[in-house]
Each structure stands twice: as structure tokens, then as C-alpha cells.
Amino acid sequence: MGEAYIRGLFKTEASWRNMERMNEELDLSGDGQQRLQQFISDSPWSASALISDIAVKTSAFYASQPSYQCRDVGYILDESAHLKKGKQSVGVARQYAGVSGKVENCQVGVYASLVWNTHSTLINTRLYLPESWTDDPARCDKVGIPADQRTFKTKLELAREMVQADLKAGVEFGWVGGDGFYGHGLELGEALDEMGLSFLLDVHCTQQIYPFKPQLQVPERTSPRGAAPTKRRADVEALRVDAYAQQLLPCQWQTVTVRDGTKGPLKLAMHVRRVWLWDSEAETPTQRTLVISRRLTDNKLKYSLSNDDAITTPIERFAYRQAQRYWVERAFQEAKSELGMSDYQVRKWLAWHHHMALVMLSLSFLVKERIQQTASCPLLSARDIRLLIIAMLLNDPDAVDRRIAQMDIRHAQRRKDIERHYRENDPDSANDTG
Structure with missing residues (x-):
């Protein structure tokens, strides 16, 4: 039935990959639709075991290629929304959907992609459960959410879980990446620091930085008895990264060719320097490397923070890593348009994970074929x-x-x-x- 389901994903056109249409394409026996439904919704096979196997084998396959270097492999975190109707499907809620750029009724999955060179495949996922679900035991019972999965977790916590699980499984990668949601604040970066991992996480244009290490001071005036302790303050004001970028001189940018593309070489103007972050709560400022790229075609700016050293790390490596999220977006597009990643019509926890595991297996096959050919x-x-x-x-x-x-x-x-x-x-x- 697993093979049949995958054949159905391949043979059925986008937006039509429900059980009825897949059964028509597969020409199964009279109860084929029910068998497919049972296989995806109720069969006890382990989606997590299959997904872990995909991750390990994708990592090993990349490592077998002649031009492989582990430092070039990125473990990139991102989320994807699946628009749905009604309130019965597991995890569905009114929440932000990146696919439409607004709040929609949808399910949101947090995904990890293993990206190497110009290839990306999905290797892990966690379904995000809003508090409207984790606070409602009856609702969780109805869709079969396991008891140990009913604690509310933020998307950053889910992302950290995936990184830890894939490290434990033996997946090899040289750095961790993510968009501005995952790069905002200090939480994920500090967690990756503790794991000893290199990272480059995008940040929003509103990200506050200190170009020079601030001195933290406590005002001399003491607080009245019983009042909250007086907070420390920095001796200088923080600066938004977009305001900092506007101050840069032409000589402070370096042009880097990232790769050959279908529309000519991808060239970026790059600026890299050491900066500090402080959230007004930490004991000391955190040192990071600010990476800014500017596309030469339209002058669009992109901002990232890394824990790699600004002096010893080649600027070409920063440029390469910052440009790799493009391939993750391509992987999502292919999974949705060619393999029906969002076309499922199932409600249960087990069914969602079964479907995603088989889509990820199919996508890994496509990536392997492209590399081999x-x-x-x-x-x-x-x-x-x-x-x-x-x-x-x-x-x-x-x-x-x-x-x-x-x-x-x-x-x-x-x-x-x-x-x-x-x-x-x-x-x-x-x-x-x-």
C-alpha cells in the first residue's frame, strides 16, 4: 500500500490528490479507496522511523558525491502552511500562513531541509499545535494526538528538537540556517551555540545591533525599597540593521560570485562585520557576525547573523550560505506541485505524519535522480x-x-x-x- 500511495502521488495532478482520485488512477480493487484510507490514517507503521531513515540516507548520499564537503551542507529550518477548511483536521487554526502572506485557516508544519550545492530535500518535520489544541484534551483525543505530544511547544522548540534528533541519528551537516522568524532574538542561536553548531540565521530589517561592544551600566540612583530592581542599560544606543546598512560606503562592500544560475552568474555585494546583541536582560552582550548582502540586479538587501568568526571565515562562505534558502523554497514548491504535499484530505495525527513521510520519501527520490543524472x-x-x-x-x-x-x-x-x-x-x- 505504501508503493501504491506513492504511485498515486506521482500519477495524480495537483489539487486532485485525494483518496478517491488516487484510487481511480491506481485502479485498485473495489475497496481500494478504503484500503488507502486505512493505510494512511490508521495503519500503525512508524512515520518517524521512515523520516529518520530518509534523513540518514540523504546525508550519506550527499557524502558519496565527488565534490562533497560537509561544511557546504546546510541544515535549514523553515515552516510551511497547508490551507484547510473546517476545524476538525489536527492542528488547524486561524494562524499566519506564509504561502498566502496573511492569517488563514491552516495547518503549519516546521520542516528541516538538508541542502547541498543546488539540491535540497526535506528530512524532518514537526506539526505545530496551537494552544487551542493542546488545551483541549477532547479535541486531541478525537484526532489521536499521542499523550506525550500534547504539551504546547513553540516553533523554535520544535526546530531545536529536530536538530537534536538528526544529530543523534548521525545526519552530517556543516551549518544550520533559517529565515527571520528563526533568527529573531537570541533563543535559537544560543541553543545552537550550546550544541557546538555553526549557524547563519536571517534576521528582519528591524533587528537591533551594536556595532561596538556596549558597556552595561547600572544607574547610580537606587530603587525605593520594595520596588523592582533598576535595570541595567547600555552606554550607547542600539542601531537597526537597515539603518546601519544605509550608512555603508561603496568601499565597504565586496562583490562575490555565488554560483552560475539560469539567468547568468548570481553576484552579490557583501558586507560582513563583528557586532553585538543585547536584549536588556542578559548578563553580557552576545557577539555575532552580521552578514548583509545586496543583489546587484535590484539592490535588495538581506540580513543575517552568524556565530562564525568575521575575520577568519571567507566572505564567499557567508555569501553561499545566505543564498541557500532559495533551494529550500524550491523543494517546497516541488513537493507541493509535483507530489501533493498540501493536497491531502485527512484529519488525524497519524495520517498527517504518514502523508508527510511518503511525500518526503518521494522528494528524496527525485533529488537523488537529479544528482545521478x-x-x-x-x-x-x-x-x-x-x-x-x-x-x-x-x-x-x-x-x-x-x-x-x-x-x-x-x-x-x-x-x-x-x-x-x-x-x-x-x-x-x-x-x-x-
Whole structure:
């Protein structure tokens, strides 16, 4: 049934991957739809064991590649929302959905991706349960949330759990990344410090920094008896990172080529320096490295904080790591459009995790195929592979040949577009597009 479910994910088109449509594509026996439903909703197989296996094998597969270096592998944390109707599906609530940029009725999963070079696959997940769920035992009972999973946990706590679990399982990576939600404040960064992990976490433009180490002072005036203790203050005012960036001179930026892209080389203007953070509560300021990049095409700025040393770490490494979240976004897009990551129609805790585990297994297969076929087919996409698999499942050699011919035409056009972009943006590299 696991194989059948995955075939259903591949064969059924986006927004139609419910049990009824999948059963039609699979042509199972008369009770096929019920068997699929039982397999995904009630069968006791372990989603967590499968997900852990995906993580370990993805890590090992990356490590087997000729150009592999562990420091280049990122463990990137992100969340993804799945829009839903009604109030019965596990974890569903009115909450912010990044997919639409506003508050929606949705489920939110916190995910970990293992990113290497230009490849990313999902290797872990936790379903976020709002307090409206964890405070309602009857609601938890109805969807089968295990007793040990009913304690409210923030998304940062869920992210930390995943990092610890994958480290324990033997997953190898050189650094941890995340968007501004995970980089905001000191909590996750300090936890990663304690684990001995290198990180580069994005921050919002409102992030407060001290360009120089502040001296913390206690006002000489003592508090009246019984009053709250007088808080310490810094001897200088903190500065927003966007305000700091506006003060930079042209000579304080360094242009770095991150990688070759389909629209020409990705070049960023980079600025890196040591800064300090203080939340008015900590005993001492925390030292971090501020990483700012500016896209040369539109001057868009991106801000990150890292615990790597600003002096000894090559600026190219900071630029590479900061640009890697792009591939995580691509992985989510492929999982949703090609594999039905958000198309499920299930309500229970077990069903949600079963579905996600099988989607992640399918995505890891697509990533592995793309890497293995790089030399012979460098422009191979997730959709190319999926369409070929559908043709192969028809047991019709002519259908496979037609798909390959169509793919060759698409790839030829893409190569022409890539070469044109290189001629326009970097004439010296026009002959190096591969």
C-alpha cells in the first residue's frame, strides 16, 4: 500500500490528490479507496522511523558525491502552511500562513531541509499545535494526538528538537540556517551555540545591533525599597540593521560570485562585520557576525547573523550560505506541485505524519535522480522525472519516447535562454554554461 500511495502521488495532478482520485488512477480493487484510507490514517507503521531513515540516507548520499564537503551542507529550518477548511483536521487554526502572506485557516508544519550545492530535500518535520489544541484534551483525543505530544511547544522548540534528533541519528551537516522568524532574538542561536553548531540565521530589517561592544551600566540612583530592581542599560544606543546598512560606503562592500544560475552568474555585494546583541536582560552582550548582502540586479538587501568568526571565515562562505534558502523554497514548491504535499484530505495525527513521510520519501527520490543524472541531463527537473515515471507506469514504450522527445525540446530551449542570459549579463562566461 505504501508503493501504491506513492504511485498515486506521482500519477495524480495537483489539487486532485485525494483518496478517491488516487484510487481511480491506481485502479485498485473495489475497496481500494478504503484500503488507502486505512493505510494512511490508521495503519500503525512508524512515520518517524521512515523520516529518520530518509534523513540518514540523504546525508550519506550527499557524502558519496565527488565534490562533497560537509561544511557546504546546510541544515535549514523553515515552516510551511497547508490551507484547510473546517476545524476538525489536527492542528488547524486561524494562524499566519506564509504561502498566502496573511492569517488563514491552516495547518503549519516546521520542516528541516538538508541542502547541498543546488539540491535540497526535506528530512524532518514537526506539526505545530496551537494552544487551542493542546488545551483541549477532547479535541486531541478525537484526532489521536499521542499523550506525550500534547504539551504546547513553540516553533523554535520544535526546530531545536529536530536538530537534536538528526544529530543523534548521525545526519552530517556543516551549518544550520533559517529565515527571520528563526533568527529573531537570541533563543535559537544560543541553543545552537550550546550544541557546538555553526549557524547563519536571517534576521528582519528591524533587528537591533551594536556595532561596538556596549558597556552595561547600572544607574547610580537606587530603587525605593520594595520596588523592582533598576535595570541595567547600555552606554550607547542600539542601531537597526537597515539603518546601519544605509550608512555603508561603496568601499565597504565586496562583490562575490555565488554560483552560475539560469539567468547568468548570481553576484552579490557583501558586507560582513563583528557586532553585538543585547536584549536588556542578559548578563553580557552576545557577539555575532552580521552578514548583509545586496543583489546587484535590484539592490535588495538581506540580513543575517552568524556565530562564525568575521575575520577568519571567507566572505564567499557567508555569501553561499545566505543564498541557500532559495533551494529550500524550491523543494517546497516541488513537493507541493509535483507530489501533493498540501493536497491531502485527512484529519488525524497519524495520517498527517504518514502523508508527510511518503511525500518526503518521494522528494528524496527525485533529488537523488537529479544528482545521478547531472552529467547526462543537467537540466533535468522534478517535473521531468515525474512525467517520465507516469509514462513508464503505463507500460507503453511509445509514451516514454514521446515524453523524452518533449523533454529534449524543452531542455534545448532552456539552454538557449541560459546562453542568452549569460551573453547579456556576463559575456566572458557565455561559453561556460554547461
